Amino acid sequence: MMKSNYLHLKNGTAKCKLCQKIIKTSGNSTNMSSHIKNKHYDTFVKCMQKKVSMKFRENQTIEQSFRNIEALKDNGQKANEIYEAIVFMICRDNMPVRCVEKEGLTHLLKKCVPQFKMPGRSKITTMIEEKYSKSVDAVKKILSEVEDVAFTCDAVTITNSSRSFLTITAHFINKECLESICLMAARMDQISDDENSDDQ
Incomplete structure (x- = not known):
């Protein structure tokens, strides 16, 4: 040089x-x-x-190069890590599943990981449902090991949105730390002026 x-x-x-x-x-x-x-x-x-x-x-050996390519194929280790990251992004940032079909995200991943194939909406939906089932099992296991649980019911409005939810949250002591888990969230519909609020 x-x-x-x-x-x-x-x-x-x-x-x-x-x-x-x-x-x-x-x-x-x-x-x-x-x-x-x-x-x-x-x-x-x-x-x-x-x-x-x-x-x-x-x-980087030829064997390592082939291994890296294999890892980015469907169900490869690296591909699965990226799938998990996309699922986390959608759930954490409250994004629609159709965001995986948006040009911006597709372009970004194509630049960062050229060999990666962006999953479709149906695959991501399936992964979110699987993640939900695993999360439910994890919560059940945690609560089965707790002696006392306190519940609160709150009305929550999503940031930058007009959507409101009624949530039920469990509060408990786990290993000398206070922890909270949202057990359920139900969408609250806006009450129109001509409806009887007492009935609601």
Whole structure:
């Protein structure tokens, strides 16, 4: 990398392309490297970055390359990790399942992970349902090991939305820590003016 910044001359010398200074090579590149480091530090840093990058690429074997490709195929380890991340994003940020078909997210993943195939809406829906079942089983296990549980009922409005929910939350002590789990959320419909609020 350093040698690309020099014109090689006769009698063990080289000319720096950046400042035209003649450097004695003495049969090796030590003086050339020192000159670039001391006089052209920005170029030295770029050369070192390229060197590390090339070394990293050289160290990756053919077997590892094939393994990485396999990991991004359907049901591959890396693909499953990305699926899980998409499910988490949808659930955590309260996003519609159809977001996986949006151009922006598809474009982002294509740039970041070119070999990854974006799952369809039905696959993500199935994964969310499976995640829900696992979460229910986990909550049941936690509550089965707790002696006392207190319940609260709250009205909650989603941030940046007009949707409101009636929630039931369980509060309990687990390993000397106070924990809370939302057990259920039911959508509350807005009461119209002509309806009897007492009946509601």
